[in-house]
Each structure stands twice: as C-alpha cells, then as structure tokens.
C-alpha cells in the first residue's frame with residue numbers, strides 16, 4: 112500500500128509525518144503540535160513557511176508563462192494549479208556549477224523535485240567557439256586584453272576593464288574559416304546588422320520557454336531581472352551570440368544556481384557570506400565578474416504537486432484527505448469513506464494522474480466482501496476499465512481478475528512467512544488456494560502441492576498461473592468444496608503423504624476443522640499416519656485474540672490442542688485481528704470416529 116504523508120495546507124508547521132492510517136484526519140492534535148513547534152522554532156511567533164505550497168505561490172498571469180495541461184480532462188482544471196514563486200539565483204559558468212553547488216548547498220533552494228541547478232537555454236556554445244575562447248584566454252587573458260587595447264586605441268600601460276564586443280567580433284571573424292562560419296551561424300549577422308524585432312524575439316523566447324518546460328514537465332524557470340548591460344552594446348552582441356548574450360557576462364555556457372527562497376528579491380548585502388564571497392570575490396580581478404545575481408520566477412504546475420497537496424486544495428476545507436490506496440498490478444484500489452463519495456471521481460483522477468503509468472485504473476470498493484468466493488464489488492472511477500491485471504509477488508507472476516477472484520496484496524508478507532517454513536521434503540495441501548499465491552510459491556520449494564478452490568474462475572486463473580510459472584508438474588488442481596476436498600485428499604494413501612495444510616479462509620476456516628476427524632481411521636497401522644501440520648487463519652475481536660481463536664479450534668476439533676503456535680497477521684479493522692494458528696493435527700482427531708460430515 113502506498114501511504115502519503117498529509118498535513119492540511121494551512122497547518123503552520125511545514126514538516127510532514129508519515130501517516131499510519133489510510134486517512135489522516137485534520138485533528139486538533141496535529142494543529143496543536145504544529146502550532147507549538149512553530150512557536151518553538153520561530154521566536155517572533157510568525158508562521159514559518161518553507162518550501163513550495165499551493166497556498167503560498169501566486170497564480171500565473173494568463174499570458175505567461177505557458178501553462179501545462181490546461182483543459183486536460185473535464186474534471187480538473189489543471190491550469191489553475193500553476194503557482195509562481197520569486198527565487199534568486201546565481202548565474203555561474205557551467206563548468207564551475209557542480210563545485211559551487213557543493214560549496215553553497217546549505218544556501219540553495221533545496222525544494223523537493225526541483226533541481227538547484229537550472230540550464231540557461233541557448234547559451235551553450237559550440238565547442239569551436241569554446242576552443243577559441245580558451246586559446247584567447249590561455250595566457251591569463253593577456254592576448255584578449257592586448258587585442259582589446261588595439262581595438263580601443265588604449266596604450267599598453269593603461270588598464271583595460273573588459274575587452275569590447277567589437278574586438279570579439281573581429282577576433283571571431285578572423286579565426287573562423289568558412290566551415291567554422293557555417294557552424295557558428297550567428298556570426299553571419301556581422302555583415303547583416305540585426306534588425307530589432309522585439310515582438311518576434313518574444314515569441315521565440317516563448318517557444319524556447321515552452322520547450323524547456325515540457326522537458327521536465329512540472330516546473331518552469333525564467334529570469335526576470337538581472338545585472339543587464341550597456342543597451343546598444345548588448346544588442347550588438349546579441350546579434351552575434353544569441354538572445355541570451357549579455358555584455359560583461361561570462362560568454363560561455365552558464366547555469367543558474369537557485370538560492371534559498373528567503374533570498375528572493377534581496378540585494379547582495381543581504382545574502383549569506385558564502386554567497387557574497389562567490390559574487391564579489393571575482394570582481395577584484397580585472398575581468399568583469401563572471402558570477403551574477405539574478406531574480407527569477409519559478410512556476411510549478413499541476414504535475415509538480417503531490418497527491419495530498421492537490422486533494423487538500425480540491426476537497427472541502429474540513430474534509431479528511433484520503434492518503435493511501437492499495438495496488439494490484441495496474442489497479443489502484445481506494446477505500447473511500449462516505450463523505451468522499453461525492454468527490455470520488457475527482458479523487459480517482461488525482462490518484463491516476465499522480466501515479467501514471469504504473470496505475471492505469473482506479474477503483475473503489477462498493478461493498479464489504481460478503482460472498483463465498485470472497486470477491487469485491489468494485490466500481491471503476493478513472494482510467495481504463497480492465498480489472499484483469501498481472502501482479503508480481505515475491506518474484507512470482509500472477510494473473511488475476513479483480514472482478515471475479517479474490518486477491519489481497521497486503522498478505523504478501525504473510526504468505527512468504529508461511530512458505531518460508533516449508534522444506535523441500537514437504538507436500539502441501541492448500542484448501543482455499545484462490546489463484547494460487549501460496550500454492551505456487553510453495554510449489555517452487557516443496558515436493559508437491561494439492562491446490563483447491565470452490566470458485567471455478569479462481570481455479571481457471573490458478574491453472575493459468577501454474578503455466579505462467581512453469582509448475583505444471585508440481586501442482587495438482589481441484590475445484591471442490593473445502594470439506595469434501597479435505598476428506599477426499601486424505602482418503603487414499605497418496606504417492607506423496609501430505610505434511611502441511613494451509614487453510615486461508617479467515618472468516619470460516621475453523622469451522623472446516625471437523626473434516627479432519629477420522630481421516631486416518633481406515634489406515635491399518637498408526638505408523639502410516641503422517642500427521643500434517645495445519646496453518647489455519649481466523650479473525651478475532653476478543654480482548655485476547657489468541658485465546659479466543661484457540662478455543663474455537665478446540666471446539667471445532669472436539670479436542671484440546673495442547674501445542675499451538677499463534678501469529679498475529681494484521682489488524683483488519685480497529686480491534687479485529689487476523690491470526691494464523693499453526694499446530695500438528697492430534698492423532699486422536701485423525702483416528703476419531705467421524706461425526707457424520
């Protein structure tokens with residue numbers, strides 16, 4: 112079962128706790144806890160907000176940035192879940208980014224699922240240009256500076272702050288041969304001065320932005336304010352180096368290192384020392400700083416938010432949020448409360464959206480299991496309507512049709528526990544085998560398995576699963592009523608005497624125990640009686656469930672079983688335990704006079 116932590120969004124304490132229950136109420140306990148922790152952490156008694164939240168971000172303006180999934184499906188207006196956050200970032204050379212990320216880790220945004228490093232679209236330079244820049248800078252920038260001096264008419268003794276864009280252009284024009292010219296396409300604009308088409312530029316940026324966003328699918332980052340530069344010079348160089356070129360900046364590929372949200376819209380003075388050192392340290396050199404502080408808008412879309420965050424926003428204020436579901440293959444199985452029923456399709460859509468592609472179908476149980484075959488009444492709420500699925504449990508594949516057979520993924524561990532007690536010399540009899548999770552798992556280990564179920568469709572799937580797992584020679588299949596099956600299977604001496612019996616029908620299995628009375632009565636010698644070990648499942652709501660279940664076993668066998676091992680499997684409802692009792696069938700029962708069943 113997946114379980115997602117959930118706190119209501121207006122909870123003041125932003126940490127989340129794993130929920131032990133399927134539904135996390137919005138109880139006063141949590142509010143009290145969150146309030147006290149908030150106060151403890153914040154001496155000004157201001158609520159501490161950290162991390163992205165649907166309640167904190169601004170809604171994006173309709174025009175920009177592009178929304179994701181708008182109008183996708185009639186149930187949920189996904190576009191309405193876009194939220195914009197102000198974030199400051201350091202623009203740094205790409206090559207230094209990893210080292211800086213490590214160095215500044217504690218001062219970075221560190222939001223879940225948002226990378227601290229963002230690419231700057233369009234500023235990745237072609238390797239050819241990189242080489243020229245490296246060559247030019249190879250002597251500590253002397254060649255660049257000397258070139259700049261000549262271009263700017265500055266004598267050799269004077270200090271040059273930055274090589275001018277004109278110089279770069281000349282240098283590039285000289286260095287590129289005709290092939291390089293083709294590869295560095297913006298260079299063509301030297302002879303064709305760039306026309307200022309602001310609108311078209313904007314459109315192009317829009318397209319780039321969209322491309323960037325669709326790559327990661329749930330967030331979008333745009334730089335809204337930065338150091339800028341000399342307008343004319345900048346425009347000139349933009350024509351040469353592309354839209355993202357800015358004068359005085361590092362002219363190689365850059366990355367944005369997103370800073371902790373508290374530094375949004377702050378000046379350099381207000382940044383932590385470690386960040387200041389990065390920003391200002393370089394300005395002492397003669398080159399302009401290659402690091403820049405920029406302000407960005409980070410937009411998070413529907414795809415970003417987690418299931419509980421979306422449901423908290425979608426469901427009425429005081430409603431508990433469903434936080435978990437069971438999975439069976441591609442099917443998510445909800446167990447909704449009555450109060451959720453008016454929102455069942457909405458909830459199912461969110462579950463589907465947030466768990467694709469693993470989950471393809473979302474269902475809700477309509478009724479408690481009541482029928483003989485222990486099948487569930489399910490309603491498909493979202494996704495495709497197929498309830499036939501393949502489950503992999505403990506490495507074994509099972510095909511099941513949830514509409515017609517019993518399956519419970521929560522028993523996987525228990526099934527493994529029981530099978531782990533079997534040895535290669537065992538012969539197992541699974542009286543209520545269903546589609547075979549115990550029988551097939553056991554067959555991989557033991558000498559032989561006799562598997563039975565009353566439900567003919569379960570037996571059909573059992574046979575399919577035996578073939579699927581290539582165990583045809585290890586399992587014999589029966590479609591009989593349980594009591595009759597027990598009598599029949601023990602009536603004759605089989606080539607493999609049964610050593611283990613599994614009875615997993617917790618509601619009624621104990622009542623089938625009388626079938627064991629007298630099973631060896633017709634055996635001529637006591638030595639021929641291989642008394643099987645029985646693993647019997649049952650429920651108990653008693654104060655002492657083990658005692659209660661033991662009593663029921665004694666009554667059913669009309670005998671006191673002295674040596675019995677009890678295992679609590681799980682709580683199926685408040686105060687109701689599922690138990691597994693393991694005991695060896697008493698000889699007195701096996702030889703008893705049958706009681707007319």
Ligand SMILES: C[S@@+](CC[C@H](N)C(=O)[O-])C[C@H]1O[C@@H](n2cnc3c(N)ncnc32)[C@H](O)[C@@H]1O
Pocket residue numbers: 483484485517518519522542543544545546547548549563564565566569591592593594615616617
């Ligand atoms: C709780 S399920 C357990 C199935 C399987 N052991 C498992 O773990 O998935 C109980 C199974 O017993 C079968 N069953 C119910 N009543 C039965 C009966 N009287 N005789 C034989 N099988 C029965 C049901 O069809 C169902 O498949």
